[in-house]
Structures are given as C-alpha cells and as structure tokens.
Amino acid sequence: MKNENNSDLITSNFIREIVKQDIASNKWEGRVFTRFPPEPNGFLHIGHAKSICLNFGLATEFGGTCNLRFDDTNPIKEDDIYVQSMIEDVRWLGFEWGDKIHYTSEYFDQLCDFAMSLIKGGSAYVDDLNANEIREYRGTLTKAGIDSPFRGRSVAENLGLFVRMKNGEFPDGTKVLRAKIDMASANLNMRDPVLYRILNTHHHRTGDTWCIYPMYDFAHGQSDSIEKITHSICTLEFEDHRPLYDWIIDKLGIHHPQQIEFARLNLAHTLLSKRKLSGLVDEGHVSGWDDPRMPTIAGMRRRGYTPESIRDFCERIGVAKANSTVEIALLEHCLREDLNKKALRMMAVLRPLKLTITNYPEGQVEELNADNNPGDPASGTRAIPFSGELYIEQEDFMEDPPKKFFRLTPGKEVRLKHAYIIKCEDVVKDSNGNVTELRCTYDPDSKTGGPTASRKIKGTLHWVSVRQSKKAEVRIFKHLFLNENPADDKESTDLKSALNTKSLEILKECRVEPALVESKPGDRFQFLRMGYFCSDLKDFTPSTPVFNLAVTLRDTWAKINK
C-alpha cells in the first residue's frame, strides 16, 4: 500500500534494496512472497503496524503476496478473540491477504511428519530430562553444555517414544523431542533445542486433537517454507535463531526462504510489549485493549488515528537494524497532517465561560455561515446559530493578561470566529472572586462580509450559543508513562509506579455546536483552535455525545507562555 501523497518522502531501506536485488537477479523467479505471522495472544500494536506495513507493503509494491498467518503453537496463551481482533486490525489498516488466512496449527500434521523424518535421519531424539535438568545441562553463555543421557537412543526407540508422546501416553513435561545438534555450540539455540513438548491442552482451533505441540523454532521456519515464502522478515532477536532454521530446513531439504531481521519499533513514553500491555489491561490501569491511551491499533482507532496516518508513520520511521526510539511527535505529526486535510472544522467549548452581548437584540438568533474546512472548499459550509448569550473557552479570557496575550481581556476587542467583533465591557464574579460571566458589546457591522469585517483584530475565539449548543463529554488523553522509555525504567518494577496518573481527564460540562451530536461514532473533527477529536466508538450516543482527543493542534502560544 503506497502513501501516494508522500511518495517523495519514501526513502530506501535495506530490506527494500534486498528485494529489488533479488528481483533483478531473478532469485525467486521474481516472486515476492512475505507474511505477517502474529501469535494470537494479545492485541496488535503500533510496533506490529510497522511489521504489517513492511510485509504487506513490500508485497504490494512488488506485485507479490503477503500472507496473514497466526502462529498458534502455544494453546495455553492463545485465544480466538485475539485472532478476530487481529484480523479486524490488519484489515482496518488497509491491507489484504491472499486467498485465505493461514494458521500454523493447520500444518501440525506436516510438522509432525517433519519431526519423524528428523528422527529417522538420526537428527532428533526423545529426552526424558525435565525442564530444570534441561536448563542445567544446557550450560551457560561461557560454558559448554552436557549431552543428555538420553541423547544416544536408537532411531527405533525415538520413533516409538515420539509416537507414544503423540498418542497421549505421557503427562505434560515428562518428555520432549529435541534436535540433535551440538551441546557445545557457542550459539545456545543450537544446543539441542526442544522441538516438541507435551501439552494436554485444548487448542482454540484444533481442539483436543493434539497433546504435543511444536515449539516456535520448529514451526516458524517450516511454516514459511510450506507457504513458499521468499522473504521471511522478522525482528533482530531472531538473528541467533537463523542458524537453527537453516539447519532444520537443510536437513528436511525443503524450500528455504531468506530470513531478514530488522529492529523493532520503540516509541517514546510508550510500552510496546504484548505482555506488559496485557498487564495494563489485567490490572485495570486502562479500560481495555482499546483504551484510547493504548498504543494498540484498536486503541489508536478509538482515539481517532486514521489508517493512512499510521501507514504514513510506518513509512517515515524507516527500517533499519539499529535499535532506536521514535518520538511521539512524529506520530502526532502524521495524524495532524492527515486530519488537517480531511477533518471538518467544528466549534466546541471544553471549559465554558458565559459571555453576554449586551447590545445584541434580545431573543434574536442568527444562522451564520461557516466553512467546513478552509483548506478544502469542496467540503462546503454549514449554518451555526449565534445569539446574545454565548460560551467561550475559559482560557480565552484573562483579567490580568501577560504581554502578547491577544485573546479577550477587559476593555479589549476580539473576533468571534465566523461572527462579530466584540469588546469586553464588564467582568462578573462570584463571592469567591471567580469570573462567572463576561458582559460584552458587539460591532454589528463586523460580521463576515460586513462593512467593518476586515478590521484587523489580533485574536479570534471559538464559541457556541448557550441555547442551541449541546452538552457533551470530552476525554483528554496524555502519555500513559512519564518516562521517555518506560521499558528502561529500572526503578519501577511494577507498571503502576511508572504510570502517569494524569493520563486521562474527563470533561463533562463541554458545550458543542448542534451539528456535532448528529455525528456517527468514529467520525473525526477539528474542534477549532483545540485539536482533532473523534466521536467515541463505544460510548458515543446522540443524547450523551462523547469525544476523544486524538491530538491537539500545534500550539505556539502554549510554548511562548511556558
């Protein structure tokens, strides 16, 4: 999938170069066949999006195919709800897979045959050592391992034992099938890795058909091989496993894809590990996998991110082998850039302050014309009700303003967007000295198109009419973590202490222009001068509209003010 609008921004990356060279040299008869192989044990996040965009993107770019394959070899952790969410997320991101969805579990028979063939070739054996013993026999980083006493079993014995494992004759953990490679290898993955373990567990797809399940290392490479994948793209930590995959595939003499490793994404102030994210969900620190603060695809979708912005982001961050942490600012930029083009402008007052126009005709209501998107004339216009009683944003008024504050202050003029120029004449306060109302006058000729409409006024405010505006809830989100790299936070061993306690702010007294309550869940808008917001996918109803802050507008004033 190309980001047409940013084609000039696309730079090369080493994987794209490899693919190009392979096509040029006709290495795979010009084929490009990739796959995205998640384990269905959690929700997909922005880190997966990088891999999805890479794999599906390469296939699209070079006229190939990308399979979606669920790597479901560990029934203890996996569940169909995760496969369903992953299917939805990949599709939402805008990608299409080949004729069907693939599952490693559909290769269990073949994988089992591969194991038999390894046994027959004397390259695998059944080991009776338990997990602890296997660890002890494995040695350490600097010390060679020791052969298992069961390593010398005959082919016939191994075959018999493995069949009995498969037939369910042994309890969990009592036996494993191991590759017979080299217990002294400097690469720990080559020290007779476990190929099959006994797990008397129900599998979400194969049910109770199996009680032995292949390890990832024995399933992944062969699955790629079975699917005739040409480029097996994975993350850096599997670099050490490549010699093992090569060993197995060569022993089996089957199609040998080319594995290429790249650095996974790290995002500042964000945790990208399914394990830790599920911790946030399980411990109730967020409302679920789709909490808008979550870096999951589902969370970002609910927050208001567009598939286009995520794809653009994944293209811009590049692909390399160096570990790196991308700033949130880049992600936010991608969203703003996309939404600036697409989002209709609306007016919403998040923290209302009453403003009365004393010289406006009592009871009069005008329908003012407003453009829906100044950058896109095709988006048309809409009518907004204006009256003598309005709400403006509390932060848009200051009694004792700092220099360069060009919003409303006593005695000064300001323009109301799409409407008139007003002047603050009086400030009403309650007994505690809090400002409760502003009393202003307006210049009737200053309406858009009017004789004094072009008067130069520094500040322009958004507003809504008291009577016609609707009440709404707006949810403001900030980083879930204060630390730039929460994963590196050695101090806080538990997630809780690393959390930003102010990551969610709920504003229940917001007032929005009437058109907004007619929006559909998932609709995205620019609330003028505030940011981009999205009607909540779950909680929005016309009677209780709920909007999520997707991203604020750039705010130079906030910077100056600091």
Added chain:
RNA sequence: UGGGGCGUCGUCAAGCGGUUAAGACACAGGUUUUUGAUGCCUGCAUACGGAGGUUCGAAUCCUCCCGCCCCAGCCA
C-alpha cells in the same frame, strides 16, 4: 572471559571509495491568515563512536579500542 548484532544532527534515517553528508520530525526566525492552526520562506552535522592505517581521495576498505542491544523458556 562465549556467540550474534548495532553505533551518521535533539529524534528517526539516506549514504554501498570522489556528494556542498539526502529527507522527515523537532527546534529557531520570518511571512500569510477571521483557527496564536494550516500554508509559504529561511536557518539547523567542516561532520559520520574513538584511534591508527590503506588510498590521489574514506562515513564508506583494514586493524585495534570504546559504547549499546539480544541470547542460558518444555514462550513467541
């Protein structure tokens, strides 16, 4: 003290023996603007982890050193 990787601007990241060392984000300044938004313009690495070496010429090749990441699941 084992093995596998990686070190180019604040953050990503091109670069593949001869370039003024791309571009983006961020940042700074200017300008347009009825969003302090957007747009537009300008600036932003004599420098490529360090030290040597090869070469007419090195971020790119060689050597040594330094730093960071990954690996001791019957997880993926």
